[in-house]
Every structure is written in structure tokens, then in C-alpha cells.
Amino acid sequence: MTDLERHSYDVLVIGAGGAGLRAAVEARESGLRVAIICKSLFGKAHTVMAEGGAAASMGNVNEKDSWMVHFRDTMRGGKFLSHFRMAELHAKEAPDRIWELETWGALFDRTKEGKISQRNFGGHEYPRLAHVGDRTGLELIRTMQQKIVALQQKDGRETGDMESGIKVFAELTITDILKENGKVSGAYGYWRETGAEVLFEAPAVVIATGGVGKTFKITSNSWEGTGDGHALALKAGANLVDMEFLQFHPTGMVWPPSVRGILVTESVRGEGGVLTNSLGERFMFKYIPEVFKDKYADNEAEADRWYVDQDNNRRPPELLPRDEVARAINTEVKSGRGSEHGGVFLDVSKRISAEIIKKRLPSMWHQFYELAGVDITKEAMEVGPTCHYV
Structure with missing residues (x-):
């Protein structure tokens, strides 16, 4: 039997997205020794999918x-x-x-x-x-990584060891939160490459593992989003609350099948994109809830005027909260008014120029051009709801 790899820290942060890294920074700046557990590569987090801002x-x-x-x-x-x-x-x-x-x-x-x-x-x-174009989440993760490295460099100058105060354990999966005498005492996991087991001793554990999106067939989440943190907490005796509140982003790619669910940032609609069904109807005007009618335009003329005079016109209904837009798209598709591939159409090309689209939405232009053969500066995108956050 091989020897069990052991580590001891003041704080163990499970998850290396925006929340986990911010928690790690706070703990380290409070003088505590911190371990960051990353299931995948350092920097590969769903925070990157916060594209719009x-x-x-x-x-x-x-x-x-x-x-x-x-x-x-x-x-x-x-x-x-x-x-x-x-x-x-x-x-x-x-x-x-x-x-x-x-x-x-x-x-x-x-x-x-x-x-x-x-x-x-x-x-x-x-x-x-x-925002940072339509790559805001990527910039947030880059910044947080840079902050972690800066703290490591500071520790290196003071102790001669850059990992003396904060260390990242990448490609390591945690399977259990450990308890002793009813109190959290650490965590247990394994290296993904070798399967070798690892024990972490820590009196404080922060669970920041993201959501459960990959339990859905159509999702913007990468393979890591399998609800590990929820399971870890539940097994350790914690209560889970509000588990029914999953966020379905209204606009994910629907074609080709290999990219179904990949996020189409809300900033496309924020920059003026409109939603239409297979009949060419701008359908969102039919789905404005009573509580929002004082803030959202009920006709195309006012909605279009809002882009040039926001003080004296109500907002376009494409900018309703995500759950409202997702339900509306789902209703249109189920009613037989969807696109050929089971979505609806999102078009920003009629609102702003190709130059501005490529400047403000560079990732979206590249994503559709490379993955779907669609030039969003000239034609509409096919979009549909995708599981996004929990």
C-alpha cells in the first residue's frame, strides 16, 4: 500500500472560480495558510461564462x-x-x-x-x-489568477518559498469533507491523473465548486459542473436550500448539435439584438408579465425609440429577466413557431454595424462564424434556452 499524501492548511478552498479565488485572497490577506483545490486546470472555471458583464x-x-x-x-x-x-x-x-x-x-x-x-x-x-467586450468572465478569472500569483510572489520574497502561504492543487477532485468530534477537520480526494489519494487537514473548508449544469443535456457548463459541492455538503450534514432555483439562460446555440447549449451572451440583446420566431414575428411583446408592464414597451415603435432615448421610452421586452425570456422562447418553439432546429432567431445585424459588432461582441462573432458558419454581422443566430447557473 502506498503512503497517503498529506497536507495541512488553515483554510481549504474547494473550487477555483471567481468565488473560490476571492475567498482564498481574503483568507491569505488575513494571515492564514490557504490551499486552493481545482478540479480542472487552474483558470478553467464557469466564471468565464459570465461573458456580458x-x-x-x-x-x-x-x-x-x-x-x-x-x-x-x-x-x-x-x-x-x-x-x-x-x-x-x-x-x-x-x-x-x-x-x-x-x-x-x-x-x-x-x-x-x-x-x-x-x-x-x-x-x-x-x-x-x-464589461470587457463580451469576454468579461475571462478577464475576471485572469485578474484573480494574477492576484493569487502576486500574493505568492510576496510570500516568496518574504520566506523564499512562493507556495508557503497559498498553494493551488490543480486537477484534483475532492470526494469527502472530513469531520472530527462533529466539526469539520479537512477533506479527502484524489489526483485525477494517477488516482493517488490525498488528505487535507484544515479546520475551515470553503465550498465554491459551482453548479450542477452538466446534469442537464443542454447546458453552457463544461464537464466539471456536476454538483460536487452540493454532494460534499450534504454528505457532511449541511442543509441545502433553494435547490429548485436553476437559471436557464434564454440564449444558447442550437445548431449544429455538437455546440448545442454553448452560451450566446445576453449582451447581444443588450446591444440591440431582437428575437423573432419562424413567422418573422417579434414575439416578446406577448410575454410581458403584469409586474413589468410599467417598465417594458408593448410595441415595436417604442421599443426601438428606447435605444436613442431611454429616459422617455420603456425598455424592449427582449431585456426582460432571463426566466421570462427563456419561458417565452420555449413556448414559441412548443407552439410550432420555432426555427428549423428547435430555437428562435436572434438578430443584432439590423441594429448596429458590422464594425461595432466585431468591437463589442468579438467572441460571439468568432463563435458563430467558426462553429456554425454564421456571420452575425449579416444574418440572425439560432438560439434557445440552456442551463446556465445555480
């Missing part, structure tokens, strides 16, 4: 925005089922987190005045999404 009421594009409006939008978008205190904290603290990322090296797009640019998104009354 990160919501924060900085008011850089519309000064009317505030944390209170953001809080209201969050509660209303969540059908008033959201935990109000969590929604309040999120709305209040989001601007500080964006500015923090900028001080750590994040390169956000800018307004003409040099402020962080913000774009429109579904469910948000004002332009609120700080």
Missing part, C-alpha cells in the same frame, strides 16, 4: 442608478423570493468589488469620459453591467 450600480452611464434601484430590480426579477438581505448586500457592495478588481489589474471597457463602461442587460432598469 458584472452588475454594479456605479452610475457611470446613467447617474439615476443607485444601489436601491439595483436592489429593487433584483427582488422584482426574483419574484420577491430572493433572500432580501443577500440582495441588499449584493446591490450595496457590487461597485466596491468592481473597483477592487480594477485596482488588481482588470481592464474594463471605458466611456468617453474614461469611466468604467456599463451596458444594458435583462432585468436591469439602467445600464449597469461593467
